[in-house]
Amino acid sequence: MDALPRIDSSRLLRRLDELGRLGGTPAGGVSRLALSDEDKLGRDRLLAWMKEIGLDVRVDRVGNLFGFRRGAADESPVLFGSHLDTVRNGGRYDGAYGVLAALEVLQTLQEGGIQTRRPLLMAAFTNEEGARYAPDMQGSLAFVGDLSVEEALAVTGFDGSNFGDELRRIGYAGDFPCASIRPYACVELHVEQGPVLEKEGICIGAVEAITGISWQEVTLRGAANHAGTTPMDLRRDAGLAAARIVAYLRDLATDLGPAQRATCGMIAFQPNVINVIPGEARLSVDLRNTDEAVLRQAEARLAAFIERVAAEEGVEVERRRLVDVAPARCDPAVVAVIEAAAASLGLSCRRMNSGAGHDAQILARHFPTAMIFIPSQGGVSHSPAESSTPEDLTAGANVLLRTVLELAQ
Ligand code: HGY
Ligand code: MN
Ligand code: MN
Secondary structure (H helix, E strand, C coil), X not given: CCCCCCCCHHHHHHHHHHHHCCCXXXXXXXXXXXXXXXXXXXXXXXXXXXXXXXXXXXXXXXXXXXXXXXXXXXXXXXXXXXXXXXXXXXCCCCCHHHHHHHHHHHHHHHHHCCCCCCCEEEEEECCCCCCCCCCCCHHHHHHHCCCCHHHHHXXXXXXXXXXXXXXXXXXXXXXXXXXXXXXXXXXXXXXXCCCHHHHHCCCEEEEEEECEEEEEEEEEECCCEECCCCCHHXXXXXXXXXXXXXXHHHHHHHHCCCCCEEECCCEEEECCCCCEECCEEEEEEEEEECCHHHHHHHHHHHHHHHHHHHHHHXXXXXXXXXXXXXXXXXXXXXXXXXXXXXXXXXXXXXXXXXXXXXXHHHHXXXXXXXXXXXXXXXXXXXXXXXCCCHHHHHHHHHHHHHHHHHHHC
16 A cells, blocks of 8 residues: 555545535435525534634635645645535535545645645535526636626525525625635546446546536416316417427437437426416526537527427517536546546546536636546436445545645645
8 A cells, every 4th residue: 555645434424424414304315505504504514624624714705615725835726625505305425525525635634744735725615506596606606707796696596585695694705805716726526426437337537528508597478368268279378388398308409419418407387276377487498518519509499499389389488598608628637637546546447528517617717627526326416316335435535635635746
């Protein structure tokens, strides 16, 4: 066994279990929507752990949490971390794993008395998921300067709440300036959230590209009317128009090839009464592809279909763009460091793309960035069934430790 340190596996697993209970749901999942009381519980816990291990803790103006560890040289830091917020009734590893593994890496270095040349900076970014406030990756967008603090604080959530008010309410409206740190390199450790590594029996994924994401809200307005007295050919049924659009998404994705994804995750009818033809329907559309040209083609074809359905069903349509994040390429040099770290631990590793969006794709726009994946059991995520084995969770954290040490020397 070489002289390099290894993380404390039982401590990492214990913290994952403890954090997973903050905002835990009866089905064994986690709901820690951004800036909710449950998110505050997770933030408070992480801050306490960061302070316990002696990190210099900072909260920035959009609530991003940072733990800073000095290096021998006063140079730009190596940044690593992920996010604490989750989707509704999601899993306990999406985001939390990358944050707690980062904490574990720093504690291992503290305990080993190992000083790196570059400073180290762990991060937990605000509102990566976008489940309550769009855009997703809101904290990392503000961190790199692609979203102003004013814009971020002004966002109105799907629940009608104001981002800035909620940030103040949970006590995380920090004063550390956004867009003020320029990392030397960034690494995000994350569960794969897909089936590839498990299916191929590979321990580590070195991510080369991260999918582009297009989110929009489509509102259709027809005419509420009586479900019994209104003949089928005299309706302006917003609900039916919405249903046709949802059904079209599958055909659109199938037609554009295996890398295309299309999802309607939210839909609502007004007045939402059993015997009233919906006068209004509102639905979300999430389109993804790692090939930007195909993603734009998907958007254009969907727009044309929506116009056609609106004309045929006699409804008006209003579309609101919520997210437009281009696919990101990871930095080949950082990818190579990840592969070498896996190899030094005798772990199988393959290069791959990410179908999920991540803070890393925002960081990658400005700084050399890459991601480390570990297998997700059954490829499941954004669900209480999300899980990874203790061996894989430990292996990924050790790869993160070695990757950070290599980048920081
Ligand atoms: O939507 C995503 O892909 C990520 O989980 N936020
Ligand atoms: Mn995530
Ligand atoms: Mn997620």
